[in-house]
Amino acid sequence: MNFLTHSLIAGMVFSLGLSAASAGVVIGGTRVIYNGNKKESSISVNNPDPTPYLIQSWVEPMDGSNETVPFIITPPLYRLDKGQQNVERIVLTGALPQDKESLYWLNIKAIPSAPRKDNTLQIAVKTRIKLIYRPASLKGTVPEELADKLTWQRTDSQLQVTNPTPAIMNFNEISVGGKKLNDVTYVLPGATARFSLPTGVTGGAVTFKIINDYGGTGKTHNASL
Numbered sequence: 001m002n003f004l005t006h007s008l009i010a011g012m013v014f015s016l017g018l019s020a021a022s023a024g025v026v027i028g029g030t031r032v033i034y035n036g037n038k039k040e041s042s043i044s045v046n047n048p049d050p051t052p053y054l055i056q057s058w059v060e061p062m063d064g065s066n067e068t069v070p071f072i073i074t075p076p077l078y079r080l081d082k083g084q085q086n087v088e089r090i091v092l093t094g095a096l097p098q099d100k101e102s103l104y105w106l107n108i109k110a111i112p113s114a115p116r117k118d119n120t121l122q123i124a125v126k127t128r129i130k131l132i133y134r135p136a137s138l139k140g141t142v143p144e145e146l147a148d149k150l151t152w153q154r155t156d157s158q159l160q161v162t163n164p165t166p167a168i169m170n171f172n173e174i175s176v177g178g179k180k181l182n183d184v185t186y187v188l189p190g191a192t193a194r195f196s197l198p199t200g201v202t203g204g205a206v207t208f209k210i211i212n213d214y215g216g217t218g219k220t221h222n223a224s225l
Helices: 143-149
Strands: 031-035 041-046 053-061 071-074 077-080 085-092 102-112 125-134 151-155 158-162 169-176 192-196 206-210 221-223
Touching: 031 041, 031 085, 053 071, 053 085, 077 085, 143 169, 143 206, 143 221, 158 169
Parallel strands: 031 125
Antiparallel strands: 041 085, 053 077, 053 102, 071 085, 102 125, 151 158, 158 192, 169 206, 206 221
16 A cells, blocks of 8 residues: 655645655555445554644545535544554545546644644644545446546647546646646546646647556556547
């Protein structure tokens, strides 16, 4: 399993992907897949650091809106001492579409304890990972197997991808004419997404890779504009 480790740096806050740092809170995964045929999903949080942490967790919409999210996390707030591990349970409490996947942010904030009479600056680190709800009707669906159904076209200085499938497509990389695009993200089911093309790229073959359920990278897919 991949692990996401976060270190505390005085005066700065970072998210470190797949790190091997020796200090900080370790989260047991880079994403959570909530299968609709299950009553709940879970993720572990471990503290190998000598510093105790207060852990606060919550789910929010991908667009940062104030809409009510259909999930609760238990426990939402707890103390994690040195060498301790806790398992957070994620429970669906509302209705979501049953014909396609849905995407949310799972936030886990680690707040270090500050020693008394210590003027050291203590920084809280917030980790955000993707929470993907996969309805029971899509059990066994693997985005990798549907990736070749994506359609691509160039629109001015952007590459547009349309996703006719019920799966969320999280991109590891996209290239056009052999040049990689910057800041590629994902495309939701039944939606389109646009990414800026590198300067000077007017066309050429499209190659891309999808991130799988475990945070790994799949095979290279080929497409045309």
